[in-house]
Amino acid sequence: MTALPPFERHRPATVEEATELFERHGDDAVAYVGGTELFLLFKFGFAEYPHVIDLKAIDELRGIERSNGELRIGAAETHRAIERHPTVRGEWPALAAMERGVGNLRVRTMGSIGGNLCFADPHSDPATFLLAMNGELEARRGGAAARRIALAEFVRGPFENALVDGELLTAVLVPELAARAAIVHRKFVLHERPAITVACHLRLDEPGAPGKRLVDVRLAVGSAGVTAARAAEAEQLLEGASVGELDGVLEGVGELAADAADPVEDANGSVEYKRNLVAVLSRRAVKAAVGEARGGEHGLLAPGES
Ligand SMILES: Cc1cc2nc3c(=O)[nH]c(=O)nc-3n(C[C@H](O)[C@H](O)[C@H](O)COP(=O)(O)OP(=O)(O)OC[C@H]3O[C@@H](n4cnc5c(N)ncnc54)[C@H](O)[C@@H]3O)c2cc1C
Incomplete structure (x- = not known):
């Protein structure tokens, strides 16, 4: 250095x-x-x-507030400010928990959510979380109107984002969770930065019914390959599955999530090692999300339980 x-x-x-x-x-x-x-x-x-x-003195890039049913986070807000904000802690607790897990206190105190996403490091917690949450970004060039970009379109590849010359990322927009919906973020860390990140969003279609089914399933996997990705085939397996038959589909979900993660071998481990971790964390994230959606049951479901 x-x-x-x-x-x-x-x-x-x-x-x-x-x-x-x-x-x-x-x-x-x-x-x-x-x-x-x-x-x-x-x-x-x-x-x-x-x-x-x-960019820290630009007001347009600051502030954390609920607006039109979504959370607007100024792109220059730090991980620490997000993690500690009362609205985030109270109404987007999974976001607060994800931010609390970023790096260490020094990184969270200095580093911004916008800097994290613009840098587009493959090892990003917010990118995986926002992909599962259907998060959007707001970008603007001086003299022009703001445009909205889905997270999936913003991160173009490793260390590559969709901003054009002179354009700044101004805000991160996080939708509200619907009733009986949950999002769970899981990670595995080696060498300070995340080696695997998995986020699962889902909703249960009926309150309290024994045959209730998983809908709006979005499973994102990141940090293992070159960019975060949705595990579309795993989502299809889960979509419409009843809570009672969850254990039967989870094995396949893990394998399909590992395929979607498309891990690369690096200092964090071999392809096979990362595939195993993605599969395990994906299954855990799905189970935990079902528990949350059922009303804060963080634990695992007993076999056959509906
Ligand atoms: C030791 C360590 C551990 C870490 N652990 C984790 C972890 O566990 N999980 C995780 O997700 N991340 C982790 N990180 C990454 C960390 O989250 C990011 O470093 C931080 O959020 C980046 O924000 P920044 O404001 O410091 O970015 P900067 O370094 O200021 O900027 C990064 C890049 O983004 C561009 N940029 C920044 N803001 C904007 C904007 N508003 N518009 C346009 N371009 C912009 C800059 O030009 C630059 O290219 C870790 C980093 C370190 C050093």
């Missing part, structure tokens, strides 16, 4: 000012919020920019 290279820091107060700075400095400029990713690149000598644009 080396010392940081010299750069000039700019502190725009609006998206318009930020876009104007990008237009003036072109490829010599880069944005940052917490710098937990960007300044690591600088220190390792992987990147160097003479102009660094600090």
Whole structure:
């Protein structure tokens, strides 16, 4: 690791000012919020920019509030601010729990949710969680209207996002959970960053009926391969399954989730090792989500229980 290279820091107060700075400095400029990713690149000598644009003073990128039935999180809000916010803790507790599991206190205090998603590191908790939650993102260039982008379209690949030149990620939008719905996020960590992330959203179609079925199933797997993905075939197996027959389908769900994760071998382990972890965490996440949707039964269902 080396010392940081010299750069000039700019502190725009609006998206318009930020876009104007990008237009003036072109490829010599880069944005940052917490710098937990960007300044690591600088220190390792992987990147160097003479102009660094600090987004923290832009009000449009701040704030956490409920608006039109969804949660709007300013892109510059830190993991720590999200995890501690009363509205998130009270009404989106699974989001608060996911954020509480990110990195360590230093990373959560400095790092922003927008920086996490823009960097598009394959090892991301928010990307997997938001994929299962049907989260959306809001992006805007100075002088233009904001556009909404589904998470699945925003993360284009490893370290690649869908922003165009001069455009900033302004907010993350998280829908409310419907009645009898739940989302559960599970992860396995090696070497500080997540090695496997799994998130399961589902809803039970009827209250209290013995044959109640799983609907709106969304299973996302991430951190094992090059980008987070929905496990569509596993979702199909689960969609419409009755709670009583869950154990019978879970074996197949694990295998199909491992296929969708498409793990790559790296410092976190072999393909086979990661496939096994994805399968186990997927089965656990589905069971836990069913327990939550039934009314806070976090435990596992007994065999044959409906
Ligand atoms: C030790 C360690 C452990 C970690 N553990 C985890 C973990 O367990 N789970 C996890 O998910 N992540 C983990 N991370 C990653 C962490 O979440 C991210 O580092 C952090 O959220 C990035 O936010 P930042 O504000 O610091 O980004 P920055 O470093 O400031 O920016 C990152 C990139 O995004 C761009 N950018 C930032 N904000 C915007 C914006 N609003 N619009 C356009 N472009 C923007 C920047 O130009 C830069 O390219 C870990 C990181 C470290 C160092």
